[in-house]
Amino acid sequence: MKALFTIINNMDRRYIFLAMVIAVILPLIKPLALPVKITPNTQSSFDVIDSLAPGSKILLSFDYDPASSPELQPMAKAVMTHCFRKDVKMIAVALWPQGPMMAKKAFESLSSDPEFSGKKYGVDFVNLGVQPSYVAVVKGMGDSIAGVFPTDFFGNKTTDFEIMKGVKNYRDLAAIFSLTTGSAGIGTYVTIANAQYKTIVTGGCTAISSLEYYPYLQSKQLIGLVEGLKGASEYERLVKKPALATAGMDVQAVVHMMLIFFILLANVSQMIVGKQK
Amino acid sequence: MDKMALFNGFLIIFFIVLFVLLIVMGQTLRTSLFLRRKLPLAFCFIMGVTMIFQFFIPPENSLYKEIEDLSTKWIQIISSFALVIGLISLVTMNFNKISRKYEDWQYSIVLLLGFFITIFYGLRDGFEGKEFDFIFNYMYVPMQSTMFSILAFFVASAAFRAFRARSREATLLLTAAVIVMLGRVELGSVIWSYIPVVSRYFDVSELAQWINTVFTTAGQRAILLGASLGYIAASFKILLGIERSYFGSEE
Amino acid sequence: MPLFMLGLNFKPVFETGGAVSVEGIGIWIAALLTLGIYSFLYKDNFVYKFSEYLFVGISAGYTLVLTFHKYLKPSLIEPLQEYSRDFYHIITSSSFPVVNPWMLDWQTQLIANKFGTQFQFIFWFTFKIFIFYLFPAILGLMMISRVIPSAAWLSRFPLATIVGYGSGIVIVTTLHASVLEQVKASFVSFAPLLHMKGIDWGIIAQSANDFILVFGLCCAIIYFYFSAEHKGVILGPASNFGIWVLMITFGASFGYTVMARISLLIGRFQFLLGDWMQLVK
Numbered sequence: 083m084k085a086l087f088t089i090i091n092n093m094d095r096r097y098i099f100l101a102m103v104i105a106v107i108l109p110l111i112k113p114l115a116l117p118v119k120i121t122p123n124t125q126s127s128f129d130v131i132d133s134l135a136p137g138s139k140i141l142l143s144f145d146y147d148p149a150s151s152p153e154l155q156p157m158a159k160a161v162m163t164h165c166f167r168k169d170v171k172m173i174a175v176a177l178w179p180q181g182p183m184m185a186k187k188a189f190e191s192l193s194s195d196p197e198f199s200g201k202k203y204g205v206d207f208v209n210l211g212v213q214p215s216y217v218a219v220v221k222g223m224g225d226s227i228a229g230v231f232p233t234d235f236f237g238n239k240t241t242d243f244e245i246m247k248g249v250k251n252y253r254d255l256a257a258i259f260s261l262t263t264g265s266a267g268i269g270t271y272v273t274i275a276n277a278q279y280k281t282i283v284t285g286g287c288t289a290i291s292s293l294e295y296y297p298y299l300q301s302k303q304l305i306g307l308v309e310g311l312k313g314a315s316e317y318e319r320l321v322k323k324p325a326l327a328t329a330g331m332d333v334q335a336v337v338h339m340m341l342i343f344f345i346l347l348a349n350v351s352q353m354i355v356g357k358q359k
Numbered sequence: 360m361d362k363m364a365l366f367n368g369f370l371i372i373f374f375i376v377l378f379v380l381l382i383v384m385g386q387t388l389r390t391s392l393f394l395r396r397k398l399p400l401a402f403c404f405i406m407g408v409t410m411i412f413q414f415f416i417p418p419e420n421s422l423y424k425e426i427e428d429l430s431t432k433w434i435q436i437i438s439s440f441a442l443v444i445g446l447i448s449l450v451t452m453n454f455n456k457i458s459r460k461y462e463d464w465q466y467s468i469v470l471l472l473g474f475f476i477t478i479f480y481g482l483r484d485g486f487e488g489k490e491f492d493f494i495f496n497y498m499y500v501p502m503q504s505t506m507f508s509i510l511a512f513f514v515a516s517a518a519f520r521a522f523r524a525r526s527r528e529a530t531l532l533l534t535a536a537v538i539v540m541l542g543r544v545e546l547g548s549v550i551w552s553y554i555p556v557v558s559r560y561f562d563v564s565e566l567a568q569w570i571n572t573v574f575t576t577a578g579q580r581a582i583l584l585g586a587s588l589g590y591i592a593a594s595f596k597i598l599l600g601i602e603r604s605y606f607g608s609e610e
Numbered sequence: 611m612p613l614f615m616l617g618l619n620f621k622p623v624f625e626t627g628g629a630v631s632v633e634g635i636g637i638w639i640a641a642l643l644t645l646g647i648y649s650f651l652y653k654d655n656f657v658y659k660f661s662e663y664l665f666v667g668i669s670a671g672y673t674l675v676l677t678f679h680k681y682l683k684p685s686l687i688e689p690l691q692e693y694s695r696d697f698y699h700i701i702t703s704s705s706f707p708v709v710n711p712w713m714l715d716w717q718t719q720l721i722a723n724k725f726g727t728q729f730q731f732i733f734w735f736t737f738k739i740f741i742f743y744l745f746p747a748i749l750g751l752m753m754i755s756r757v758i759p760s761a762a763w764l765s766r767f768p769l770a771t772i773v774g775y776g777s778g779i780v781i782v783t784t785l786h787a788s789v790l791e792q793v794k795a796s797f798v799s800f801a802p803l804l805h806m807k808g809i810d811w812g813i814i815a816q817s818a819n820d821f822i823l824v825f826g827l828c829c830a831i832i833y834f835y836f837s838a839e840h841k842g843v844i845l846g847p848a849s850n851f852g853i854w855v856l857m858i859t860f861g862a863s864f865g866y867t868v869m870a871r872i873s874l875l876i877g878r879f880q881f882l883l884g885d886w887m888q889l890v891k
Contacts, residue, residue: 098512148501214434296571300823342537367691385764402767410782433746446674447754485679535857577859578855584788594776597774606766
């Protein structure tokens, strides 16, 4: 018995890697189709968008790069689907250099969907791109969005777009939805846009940074938070369009169980081997 | 159109001459303590105090708009130049590596090839170009997301090796982690329903949510308050010139 | 699993007509790069190194393209072009329309003789261009002087400007949003408990949660307070409970970290098994 646990204790980590790969592949090939339960944070974020009148405009901020795209890209698509259906217009900006490319990909994949064939760039959605120094960007948009982003991502003049008619700064926006990873994003919008201009801020983030925003949730400076892949799958369910995040949650469940098993196994073997020493 | 090209040429030459003048000035005046230390600190102080002052002006006031407009433009332009330094040093470092045949110099060729091909298509077509899109979608995206996803394997191996209940605190940490991991996936609720008695009163996802809204919020808020106060104190030190490590290693 | 191994149906590189499919090639390249990077898990090797350097190169290239097209062009080069063109049109009284709203305003004032002499106009124009564009550009060039060691000290000016700007904003916004608002939100109200009619478990639970939240927060702050030794009847147990709260926080954070990392891995395998091998829809 002790020998077995000693082997387990000193196992080469590559076996763990292999177990991970198997635990990821199997549920992808044979989905478990687990139900998706909606958590309160996702629901309140959904409600913010859902309560907007048709034709109102939101700022959709793409504050992430490809590294976080498995979590945030499905979320972005679900939120955009919701906005398109509600006829809420989206002004996309980014605080991360790669954000505009992610926005471009999301818009391209949604506009190829026959459901949204009527949605036009510059009318229902515009991609203003990115500017350096995110604090200056978020601060500057309080005065003038077109001042911070003189052109869109592709070099066209911002003020020429129909969607920008009547939009000067945060006061003309119904809400801000930030898709965040890392330091630039929800935190910046809460501390500047919400604190100074009282704009409603909501958003989604990677699971890794979501707990950072819980104090802002409790103080209602941030209304709702879509957390990680789980949150994305919930949003997909809320807009009734299950996609990659929903499929991914099956895998997530299996890998979590495996990791919990590993943690327990390691602790048991530690106890047995440690005691007999 | 011709005049525009002439103007662009003039602009480029103007900036080059300006840069050379600046360098010459920098080399001749480098002994002046006033220029080296006092004037930059004055810049920092004036800039910071102006930004603080601006918060106390109503946004409808024209002075507010002027400051906002001017400061945002300044910071945007300066930050854009700042990005260039990193690129210059990356390219020169790799050229050096190749010319001196340091270890792994062959890979530097790959790096420079990737760099120049990307900027060739990027500068030529902007962000709408097919080739640039191809490089981004089929090379940049998969490589970056794969590099970050490798961390999943190391997290798993760390969970196996380091996550041991050695003390009361460590047990608390471990229990919280396991409950959250169970509570955030639906399979967790399925397994939880097999646990007698407690499963009748609440679900593991509710338990995880409760931990987050009560304990984690308290802990995160304590960290946030501490960090924010530290941040504010550090900012004051910078404004007053007490903290000037950003000046570089000489001082 | 030999069964699905036999059924492999990789993304084709050629379309049905025989033409090369750009998407197919792209997916193959992406898949090979992905596998190349994963080979690092077995051990460090040249395929991994190749991908790593290529990634840094492309990433730097992306930054440069972005800096030129999205940062410098719209915020420095294009305004300079536009202003100079308008200036030229106004000075030469040409019939070309003036584009910039600011210049348009000045032009009307000039025509209505409200601006003063042409010399005054030239002076204000130069002043505006200098303050808004040339001065930050000079600071930017000073930043680049960092690459020449003997003139590197010039970079202190732009750095001081950026750092000063950031500090000024941080002091007010952080104090407002992350300190005062957070403290305000911690003053929870227990009034519903007093006005409760009969026993309402919802209100009791809410109040209990609020109490734990505030009590936990105070204890955690006491733990962070290092000016007095954590001993005695109050500070000792309080800082101990503070440690527990923080441990639960870190545990939950670890759980979320694991979750986030696995999500990224899932994303990659969805690509490999879906787009490339076409095993999953």
